[in-house]
Amino acid sequence: MSLRSPIARARGLGSAKEGTGHWWHQRVSAVALLALVVWFVVSLLMLTGADWATASGWLSNKVNAGLMLLLIVFLFYHLKLGLQVVIEDYVHGEAMKIVSLLLMSGACLAVGLACALAVLDVAFGG
Amino acid sequence: MAKVERPLSPHLGVYRFQITMTMSILHRITGVGLGLGTLLMAWWLIALAMGPGPFDLVQDVVSGWFGRLVLLGFTASLVFHFFNGIRHLAWDVGLGFALPTMRASGWTVAALTVIVTALIWIAGYSMRGI
Numbered sequence: 178m179s180l181r182s183p184i185a186r187a188r189g190l191g192s193a194k195e196g197t198g199h200w201w202h203q204r205v206s207a208v209a210l211l212a213l214v215v216w217f218v219v220s221l222l223m224l225t226g227a228d229w230a231t232a233s234g235w236l237s238n239k240v241n242a243g244l245m246l247l248l249i250v251f252l253f254y255h256l257k258l259g260l261q262v263v264i265e266d267y268v269h270g271e272a273m274k275i276v277s278l279l280l281m282s283g284a285c286l287a288v289g290l291a292c293a294l295a296v297l298d299v300a301f302g303g
Numbered sequence: 304m305a306k307v308e309r310p311l312s313p314h315l316g317v318y319r320f321q322i323t324m325t326m327s328i329l330h331r332i333t334g335v336g337l338g339l340g341t342l343l344m345a346w347w348l349i350a351l352a353m354g355p356g357p358f359d360l361v362q363d364v365v366s367g368w369f370g371r372l373v374l375l376g377f378t379a380s381l382v383f384h385f386f387n388g389i390r391h392l393a394w395d396v397g398l399g400f401a402l403p404t405m406r407a408s409g410w411t412v413a414a415l416t417v418i419v420t421a422l423i424w425i426a427g428y429s430m431r432g433i
């Protein structure tokens with residue numbers, strides 16, 4: 178007989194409390210990044226040594242701005258999930274772990290948001 | 304309470320070099336390094352939004368010798384993490400688990416990292432016309 182309640186088994190979340198969600202999201206973000214990173218590196222190469230007018234012209238293009246926003250979303254999400262695993266591996270003690278995780282998530286959110294706002298400003302700002 | 308003899312983690316110091324463990328730790332190191340690199344990306348984007356003055360400052364810093372060294376590090380890290388990431392994704396769908404395959408794919412990633420990083424920089428320099 179299992180000691181797990183039927184509802185716990187039905188949810189199937191296991192000891193990680195969130196099932197395979199974290200793992201799966203990291204894979205999905207990785208696959209999305211495969212394509213977006215190639216696009217980004219090629220774009221940066223085209224912009225090598227570019228002046229401000231050329232670079233902001235590039236980012237004002239709505240397709241480029243859209244892809245850049247996609248890159249930012251997947252990149253910072255992937256980074257947050259990745260750093261979470263690193264912290265869970267190396268930081269011991271529940272309090273320190275929770276504080277580190279909160280600071281790390283907050284930092285990813287803040288830097289990601291700053292990037293996104295900058296892109297929107299270039300693409301749509303005056 | 305009786306002392307429990309728990310199993311220990313392997314002592315990494317007594318292991319001889321293996322390509323597999325090197326690739327594994329490099330995936331983590333490059334992941335964290337690229338995470339720090341997002342700060343540079345943020346600076347670049349924000350400067351772009353602020354105008355020509357701030358943008359030129361980023362371009363100046365990045366094109367100095369130290370800036371180039373940092374950029375080279377980020378390029379190599381990204382290329383490595385990219386190809387080794389594909390290796391991880393292949394394992395996730397059950398491919399390439401045999402040990403000889405794992406070693407071969409590890410060396411392939413190492414070689415690709417060097418080659419593709421070099422190609423990207425050659426392309427970059429030829430874009431500049433230097």
Ligand code: HEM
Binds near residue numbers: 263331332335391
């Ligand atoms: C270029 C496309 C990318 C692919 C295909 C990719 C793939 C992956 C995969 C499959 C993992 C999980 C590895 C594991 O199971 O241990 C991973 C982990 C990670 N990635 Fe990426 N990644 C990419 C880009 C990035 C970028 C741009 C960053 C940073 C901004 C990043 C940061 C990380 C971090 C911090 C981890 C956690 C490392 C660990 O747990 O040891 N990745 N990546």
